Amino acid sequence: MNITLRIWRQPNAEAQGRMVTYQVADVSPDMSFLEMLDMLNEDLTVKGEEPVAFDHDCREGICGMCGVVINGVAHGPSVTTTCQLHMRSFSDGAVIDVEPWRAEPFPVIKDLVVDRTAFDRIIQAGGYISAPTGTAPDAHAAPIAKKNADRAFDAATCIGCGACVAACPNGSAMLFTSAKIVHLAMLPQGQPERHLRVKGMIAQHEAEGFGNCTNIGECAAVCPKQIPLDVISQMNRDLISSLFKRDGK
Amino acid sequence: MAVTGLILVGFLLMHMYGNLKMFMGEEAFNHYAEWLKGDILYPLVPSGWFIWIFRVFLLAAVVLHMWSAIYLWHRSAKARGSKYQHVTRKVQTYSARTMRWGGIILALFIIFHILQFTTKTVPLGYDLEQTQHSPYLMFLGAFSSPLVWVIYAVCMIAVCMHVRHGFWSAFTTLGANLSKKAERVLNGLAYFVAILLYVGFMLPPTFVFLHLAPFGG
Secondary structure, three states: OOEEEEEEEOOOOOOOOEEEEEEEOOOOOOOEHHHHHHHHHHHHHHOOOOOOOOOOOOOOOOOOOOOOEEOOEEOOOOOOOHHHOEHHHOOOOOEEEEEOOOOOOOOEEEOOEEOOHHHHHHHHOOOOOOOOOOOOOOOOOOOOOHHHHHHHHHHHOOOOOOHHHHHOOOOOOHHHHHHHHHHHHOOHHHOOOHHHHHHHHHHHHHHOOOOOOOOOOHHHHHOOOOOOOHHHHHHHHHHHHHOOOOOOO | OHHHHHHHHHHHHHHHHHHHHHHHOHHHHHHHHHHHHOOOOOOOOOOOOHHHHHHHHHHHHHHHHHHHHHHHHHHHHHHHOOOOOOOOOOOOOHHHHOHHHHHHHHHHHHHHHHHHHHOOOOOOOOOOOOOOOOHHHHHHHHHHOHHHHHHHHHHHHHHHHHHHHHHHHHHHHOOOOOOHHHHHHHHHHHHHHHHHHHHHHHHHHHHHHOOOOOOOO
């Protein structure tokens, strides 16, 4: 396959970025999108040009490190992480636009790499339990309804890649924040700090400068873990009930 | 945003129901119009006060609705930051995308609507003198005009699209969307309310415009 790439190049956070066109020849349809970028970078290095910076780590779709906007869609045409997207998803001779996640709280560090530490600070604002729980308990020692366990697990699959923010027309991180909240809200361990957590994490979400949710649904449509849009509604419900708790808990 | 929006949807449903009284004839409609401005809740409030209390309440809802919309619009525009070179929309509906600009169009339409029928500053399509004591005749006159009918037929599409996304979105914001099934039900309800409003609001004007019974025939 021969591919034409138009990639966002931006030397650093302060510099103006622009789209630069590159040709990549002899791409195998079985390559992942990142492997194709590796090929381009080897080529650029040989030519003495600056390789394209992009984030990646596990390359098996579980770490949440990679992620670029491909032809206007976060993680590209199939609902998965960029590392698990294969070149067979494109036709020979395709022209592919590659851009970084764009949102004010995700400033570009270089080229396609953005700073997502805003997510870490949202987690620090309540996305944990503070009770010491000791070692892993015996299975079924704490009975949890199947329905609740499933929902907690579905929400917990969020890998924090940031595709929801990249796709949201409002630049909102509500899908990420609510996935973390719902994950703990469905389990007994999450109950003592349930309402403090909601208030704390939403306040941090606001402080980071993320936008608000208008229930458009673009986030859930690109989520590689298919976190459903309804976790946001469940978070809102928890937030509303937290307003009626006198001690804030 | 959600609470004020639902208040306004509630008002629209009442307004639509009231307009359907046109089919009951001149006396019934005029009596209804008079009752609205008359002694509702009397003697709890002095006669004629209710309409003003209600207007202040509605105006407050509209102002709060617009204030939160503008605040959130500003926040979102800031959060979005730099623009994508290549934009692809996956699931968003036209209604969802046009809530903000559509809302501005609605505000203008509501101002026009009040100037036309409430303050009667713009008596478009009807004669001020002849219809002075009969809102029924005013309605009849206005919607006999093709221009007025077209304006309302088009603007009501904007209203109903706004309600279509707004209704579902309001309930989601208030925490009612907890499963895929709830999402389907809320979206279905939103379509139902939007279509009901369009049909309900456009029935009397369309019957008037086409001179169908009981307005000519």
